[in-house]
Amino acid sequence: MKKLINDPQNVVTESVRGFGLAHPDLVRVNEDPLFVSRAGGAVQGKVGLVSGGGSGHEPLHAGYVGVGMLDAAVPGAMFTSPTPEPIFEATKAADGGAGVLHIVKNYTGDVLNFETAAELAEAEDVTVRSVVVNDDVAVEDSLYTAGRRGVAGTVLVEKIAGAAAERGDDLDAVVAVAEQVIGNVRSMGVALTACTVPHAGKPSFDLADDEIEIGIGIHGEPGRHKIAMAGADEITDRLLEPVLEDLKLADGEQVLLFVNGMGGTPLSELYLVYNHARDVLDSRGVEVTRSLVGNYITSLEMQGASITVLRLDSTLTELWDAPVNTAALRRGV
Amino acid sequence: MKKLINDPQNVVTESVRGFGLAHPDLVRVNEDPLFVSRAGGAVQGKVGLVSGGGSGHEPLHAGYVGVGMLDAAVPGAMFTSPTPEPIFEATKAADGGAGVLHIVKNYTGDVLNFETAAELAEAEDVTVRSVVVNDDVAVEDSLYTAGRRGVAGTVLVEKIAGAAAERGDDLDAVVAVAEQVIGNVRSMGVALTACTVPHAGKPSFDLADDEIEIGIGIHGEPGRHKIAMAGADEITDRLLEPVLEDLKLADGEQVLLFVNGMGGTPLSELYLVYNHARDVLDSRGVEVTRSLVGNYITSLEMQGASITVLRLDSTLTELWDAPVNTAALRRGV
Amino acid sequence: MSNEAVSVRNGTTRLESVVRLIAQTCVDNEKYFSDLDAVAGDGDFGYSLARGFENVLSEWDAYDRSDLGTFLQKVATSMSGRIGGTSGPIWGTAFLRAALVLKGKQTLASTDAVEMLRAAIAGIKKRGGADVGDKTLLDALVPLCESVAVDVERDLDAKVIVANAARVARDAAEDTARLEARRGRASYTGERSIGSPDPGAIAVAVLAERIAGEW
Amino acid sequence: MSNEAVSVRNGTTRLESVVRLIAQTCVDNEKYFSDLDAVAGDGDFGYSLARGFENVLSEWDAYDRSDLGTFLQKVATSMSGRIGGTSGPIWGTAFLRAALVLKGKQTLASTDAVEMLRAAIAGIKKRGGADVGDKTLLDALVPLCESVAVDVERDLDAKVIVANAARVARDAAEDTARLEARRGRASYTGERSIGSPDPGAIAVAVLAERIAGEW
Numbered sequence A, B: 001m002k003k004l005i006n007d008p009q010n011v012v013t014e015s016v017r018g019f020g021l022a023h024p025d026l027v028r029v030n031e032d033p034l035f036v037s038r039a040g041g042a043v044q045g046k047v048g049l050v051s052g053g054g055s056g057h058e059p060l061h062a063g064y065v066g067v068g069m070l071d072a073a074v075p076g077a078m079f080t081s082p083t084p085e086p087i088f089e090a091t092k093a094a095d096g097g098a099g100v101l102h103i104v105k106n107y108t109g110d111v112l113n114f115e116t117a118a119e120l121a122e123a124e125d126v127t128v129r130s131v132v133v134n135d136d137v138a139v140e141d142s143l144y145t146a147g148r149r150g151v152a153g154t155v156l157v158e159k160i161a162g163a164a165a166e167r168g169d170d171l172d173a174v175v176a177v178a179e180q181v182i183g184n185v186r187s188m189g190v191a192l193t194a195c196t197v198p199h200a201g202k203p204s205f206d207l208a209d210d211e212i213e214i215g216i217g218i219h220g221e222p223g224r225h226k227i228a229m230a231g232a233d234e235i236t237d238r239l240l241e242p243v244l245e246d247l248k249l250a251d252g253e254q255v256l257l258f259v260n261g262m263g264g265t266p267l268s269e270l271y272l273v274y275n276h277a278r279d280v281l282d283s284r285g286v287e288v289t290r291s292l293v294g295n296y297i298t299s300l301e302m303q304g305a306s307i308t309v310l311r312l313d314s315t316l317t318e319l320w321d322a323p324v325n326t327a328a329l330r331r332g333v
Numbered sequence C, D: 001m002s003n004e005a006v007s008v009r010n011g012t013t014r015l016e017s018v019v020r021l022i023a024q025t026c027v028d029n030e031k032y033f034s035d036l037d038a039v040a041g042d043g044d045f046g047y048s049l050a051r052g053f054e055n056v057l058s059e060w061d062a063y064d065r066s067d068l069g070t071f072l073q074k075v076a077t078s079m080s081g082r083i084g085g086t087s088g089p090i091w092g093t094a095f096l097r098a099a100l101v102l103k104g105k106q107t108l109a110s111t112d113a114v115e116m117l118r119a120a121i122a123g124i125k126k127r128g129g130a131d132v133g134d135k136t137l138l139d140a141l142v143p144l145c146e147s148v149a150v151d152v153e154r155d156l157d158a159k160v161i162v163a164n165a166a167r168v169a170r171d172a173a174e175d176t177a178r179l180e181a182r183r184g185r186a187s188y189t190g191e192r193s194i195g196s197p198d199p200g201a202i203a204v205a206v207l208a209e210r211i212a213g214e215w
């Protein structure tokens, strides 16, 4: 294992500390329990947005703390959801009296720990509502299982719900916007290589030189199946197909197309994937009106990418375009 | 070799095409000869800024085309400087009548090709001035050699000179600002793994599991020497030491601290490196007033990082803070 | 059926030594448990348990021991406060529910042990929404509990009871390899989870074997 | 010293066949030349030459052949328009300078060949600022040129001249392994460039050998 780290046990704390030092204009880092909140503190009268989960997906979530997006982020250990206590403290720090929205990725651990934190917060009279992001079409959506995972769509939920909160929507309205995004966003990913969790010290799965994992998550877990290495166009087709099938887009509908890097894939390759995805959507009469390309939710140094499509309407488009000022996403401010 | 590409020969064109499709509000892509320019075209009366070089360093340079930074970027083949023709065409596209500045990284190929392009442009009555960025202290600065390489400092030159041009400085003044940055910026990098150029198909050098390359460039060329893998703090010390030595910072001076990722290193590790670099600078009485952390000039999927320090004064700070609106760097707009 | 109460001292000692053994075993097996989780999960199971029980060991001497329930509740709190992921809430609930059974008690009867296991199982099911057959630790813990219940009913010697429980847990845990995961992170891999056992179930077996071995 | 002019047809044929051989050899050796550059450089040398000379081959039939100089100038333009990096300007300059020597000529004398080589060398030195000993293609090209000059002076047979040139170029190219690069990308690795030969010099040797072989 080759990493720019010191003691594997301290990676998260040292990294989050550095993040705080690098962005004093945007965030404050609370070291014990560990969470990141806006430099200015809670905004009175505004719905507070809190997200969190295992570390290793940077810039998610701390990179999205700031005006127009999150009020606080809670980084757990690598790929491991945080315990209730820091979530609870972050929730209090984000509360401006108008209630707090928890944006939770659909993993059992995340759901359970945010649940407990919400109960603790409610006990201190902070109104908490939760939305659970589950955009990964690689996983079957069923009542009898843990359901679909939350992956890249989370970034879009945070941005758009964040804009709704920033313009003054009340808690119900922010929840409704978040649910609208969740209901209209789907993703699927591929891994060319595995990643290595620092305290594990070895790659999270084995892949031969001519194999790739299709339907990968963001925690180094294996995907749905291995396939032979293929050209980017073919891989893009395989990711996009189930996404489009699930979304059932009608001719002429507008979408946001998001090509996300898993951390170890060059930006040039992400734009190359975007190029082909765009051709496919154009040929199907789907109008791509907004785009996002880059490493926005990662799996450490994993090589790979995911494709996310969000069905847009004028409300979502307007909220997407709204100003945002965070370490990892900045526009119009 | 595992890459999200189709034919290795087409990586650059397909990727740049995707870049153009993803950012229609910011850029236009000219396909033959290949260059990227601002969506709005040349700004009349403003000094035009053109940079370029081999591809594989994304988001450099196309990611920095937009208000407050470059007017045009010229991507060559992977790690290979472009020929004079596209540079010449980009120069004409960037010319708003106030002259054009070429920002060239100090590599023989880049210098020679930009030189020829400048001659061609002068022949068509476009005034061209050039600055050559050479911030890499891993390489000895000597008249008898090719001199120091241009690496991460290039991003800072483009941003700051871009701000000077945007506020209306004339060509001489923009050159002076660019030269001030070049004179006060130093960098050094490390590679944990090699990268693979698509058309080469195999890693550009061999590194054992317990070795790293110190004093690496950004083209997959080997560094000054190999050392045994070490902790992040120790590696950071080894990068920062020669940078600080060369800059000879006095107590209380202000700097911008830039930790750049080579493409395959997780953001969390870059912040961890930043964390320690910051401690070192703090302990030496150097005041870090501005920061940049992320993958801003890369070597494909190479794992590693570089540390850049820029001595600031009030002029450079103000220009650094000025609005910028590009695909890869956005602030205040 | 033996309701013969163990003395406070003995009871505390037995409960304490079992809890301590659980904690130490989880710390010792960090790598093994994580490796199991890496097969179809995300490889943090051992890390999480180790961090949680490390904390139990480090706070051990300071626990309030006014009654058995209070002691076990403190253990649950200091453990789950450090375990993130799924295992924090699941193991935290299990210990907390077991602690409630002992609330106010100074002695521990064999029947209490059965009740503790049943309460833990009910808590885990409620918290995580999983049931037997979903390929979780329940697939080892439920058969283990049944074995203990039957043996306590038969009034067998405690040493025999724990030995039987360990054997049953081991067999059941290995058997989870045949199952497709329907809960937890392993469920995302679908059919690929078949062929390797559930880390949580294996952890239950390892703990039961260690307890039986040290009885 | 032979000044005996070769006929236009023969001259064109000879010049054309040498240039074509150079182009084909560079295309054929793409991987080999790139691998050499990967040792201490950035591994694109072969790629660059191949793309440039590929273009020469594809535009071959359309070249203006009104005189030898014009022909060679077209070659220089269509080659260097496709070669980026250092090699584009360097090889472009070399061919352009050589073309100027032939300007307006319909015949090619042996002495012209020497003049062409000298002009090319002067152009390369001026363009890249390098000299003999800096570990560039000059370290093979300059000795090659000297060998040709001496042999032409001695009025040796052309076949012998090219054979001698190839041998000299090969020795000189291999000898660059002893040098530390002072120009070009390889110079950044400092002492680590010692031990492997310069790709540009080796390319000169390979080309000279192919020419000698086909003479």
Ligand SMILES: Nc1ncnc2c1ncn2[C@@H]1O[C@H](COP(=O)(O)OP(=O)(O)O)[C@@H](O)[C@H]1O
Binding pocket: A080, A081, A107, A108, A109, A110, C037, C041, C042, C043, C044, C045, C046, C048, C084, C085, C086, C087, C088, C090, C124, C127, C128, C129, C130, C135, C136, C137, C138, C183, C184, C185, C186, C198, C199, C200, C201
């Ligand atoms: N819904 C559930 N209910 C009960 N136990 C579960 C559930 N989901 C997973 N588990 C157990 O948790 C174990 C994995 O724990 P852990 O690695 O901490 O979870 P994760 O990393 O997925 O958050 C599994 O092996 C299984 O025994």
Ligand SMILES: Nc1ncnc2c1ncn2[C@@H]1O[C@H](COP(=O)(O)OP(=O)(O)O)[C@@H](O)[C@H]1O
Binding pocket: B080, B081, B107, B108, B109, B110, D037, D041, D042, D043, D044, D045, D046, D048, D084, D085, D086, D087, D088, D090, D124, D127, D128, D129, D130, D135, D136, D137, D138, D183, D184, D185, D186, D198, D199, D200, D201
């Ligand atoms: N300043 C120079 N003058 C002449 N030749 C040079 C110079 N620098 C490098 N070369 C030659 O160019 C070769 C490398 O070419 P190429 O790979 O195209 O360059 P780069 O990738 O560094 O731009 C070297 O092997 C050397 O022979």
Ligand SMILES: [Mg+2]
Binding pocket: A054, A079, A080, A081, A109, C042, C044, C085, C086
């Ligand atoms: Mg986990």
Ligand SMILES: [Mg+2]
Binding pocket: B054, B079, B080, B081, B109, D042, D044, D085, D086
């Ligand atoms: Mg090159």
Ligand SMILES: [Mg+2]
Binding pocket: C037, C041, C042, C043, C044, C045, C085, C185
């Ligand atoms: Mg796990």
Ligand SMILES: [Mg+2]
Binding pocket: D037, D041, D042, D043, D044, D045, D085, D185
């Ligand atoms: Mg080269």
